[in-house]
Amino acid sequence: MNAEDAVKRSDGGAWRLISCYVRVIDRISDYVGYLAASLIFFMGGTLIFDAITRNLIKMPVHWAVELTQFTLAAYYFMGGPITLKNNEHVRMDLWYSTLSERGRAKLDLVTVWCLIFYLGVLLAGSISSLQYAIATNEKRFSIWNPSVIPIKALLVACLVLMLMQAFSLVFKHVATLRGEKL
Template identity: 30%
Template sequence: MDFAKSLVRAIDRLSEFVGRVVSWLTTLLVLVVVYDVFTRYFLKTTIVAIQEFEWHLFSLIFLLAASYTLKHDKHVRVDVFYARFSKQQQAWVNLLGGIFFLIPFALMVIFASQNFVINSFVIGETSPDPGGLPARYLLKAAIPIGFFLLLLQAFSLAVKSALSIAGVDMGGKETTHA
């Protein structure tokens, strides 16, 4: 039991760290977009690399912050029923959803993206656009990395949900459910 709690805390710390680091990319993205808008509308010029950098940053934010978002339960969900469930019912939904949907999906994306990323590295993929960014393979490498982080956080959520169902508080106290 203590090992499970320690593992969950370590995964949560990793997600928290990555999320806080990645959050700074949103500030950088805003600055890049402001620069792009300024040059496009006031200077009547545009730079392909700047436009690509915008979607590269957005991709990194989306992929790498997914685990942080899951940790804080801020992902998009239709709460028509879930919001009305008791804490134990929510724990069951999180446990079963994680085991049967999120974990298999994350594993599928990790394995399915391997050849995609490897091929990109092998050919040294760059932007097909003149003036575009080099090293597109680095961006593609964020796909399995982001889903691996999501997989870890899904495992953490499943363990926390199982502990909650069993009446074990992550603080080490036994709890009872109504």
């Protein structure tokens, strides 16, 4: 075996590992995204329940709208990774669509590193906020007075998944530049 074959073999092993990482993260993002999509039914049911108890029974429940707000936050957090995976995020397409596949991959590689930096800063702040919420048993000031720890913990978990999905995108763009598919 010559040196070139050894490089190909070691490179192939790394790409197999990267390919496995991309598949696993993409699948997790899909599952979390589908779970997020199902939350719309929960939110609708909660709001219908609130409308019935408030208007028909004349016994308002104070927690329904606030629970829906928390669920909507979870919906947004959990929808981020699948949005990245499916390339359905907002983009200015005036000239992006005119670029070649390699040109788009180069531009996406630059912007994904900006995203990774942003998500890293956001994750650091979210962890700090979660630690504070746990230390003080932080609750939302309202009639219902729910704990904010679960929603802050979900934000941290979803940011970690979004970071993992962003690194998956890095690998996909590098593969495109190499003329490969992941």
